[in-house]
Amino acid sequence: xxxxxxxxxxxxxxxxxxxxxxxxxxxxxxxxxxxxxxxxxxxxxxxxxxxxxxxxxxxxxxxxxxxxxxxxxxxxxxxxxxxxxxxxxxxxxxxxxxxxxxxxxxxxxxxxxxxxxxxxxxxxxxxxxxxxxxxxx
Numbered sequence: 362x363x364x365x366x367x368x369x370x371x372x373x374x375x376x377x378x379x380x381x382x383x384x385x386x387x388x389x390x391x392x393x394x395x396x397x398x399x400x401x402x403x404x405x406x407x408x409x410x411x412x413x414x415x416x417x418x419x420x421x422x423x424x425x426x427x428x429x430x431x432x433x434x435x436x437x438x439x440x441x442x443x444x445x446x447x448x449x450x451x452x453x454x455x456x457x458x459x460x461x462x463x464x465x466x467x468x469x470x471x472x473x474x475x476x477x478x479x480x481x482x483x484x485x486x487x488x489x490x491x492x493x494x495x496x497x498x
Contacts, residue, residue, distance in 0.1 A: 373440055380433050387412060387426035394419030 370378075390412035397405050398416035413419030441447045 371444075371446075374437075374446075377433055377437050377440075381430065384426045384429040384433065387422055388430075391419045391422035391426065395423060 390410065393406040394411035394413040395416065396402065397411060398419065408414075411419070413422045441451075
């Protein structure tokens with residue numbers, strides 16, 4: 362049975378995710394109201410799934426949700442930088458790792474020593490269709 366105490370995402374990150382989800386829902390519903398206010402388009406959304414009631418109300422909801430997204434994004438950047446999450450999750454490489462990648466490869470790290478099977482397969486096989494004993498590829 363899986364361990365239920367493992368935390369994949371922190372509480373502040375989950376709260377920001379659901380705040381974004383709610384704000385995007387408001388953006389979509391108010392956007393449909395703004396769309397309906399245009400005389401150019403023949404298609405109309407049902408008033409039961411739009412938000413705002415009229416063009417001005419739809420715009421007010423739309424801009425309010427935009428500010429929620431802006432504030433939430435700024436808080437995400439602040440929390441991500443302050444907690445070190447960006448460094449751990451988004452930027453796991455180090456300057457020495459970048460330098461190592463720029464150096465020419467040595468014989469010890471050539472593709473044939475790391476993946477010796479790459480010379481045997483021609484690319485027509487997948488792990489599900491061919492096995493290492495198969496000679497059809």
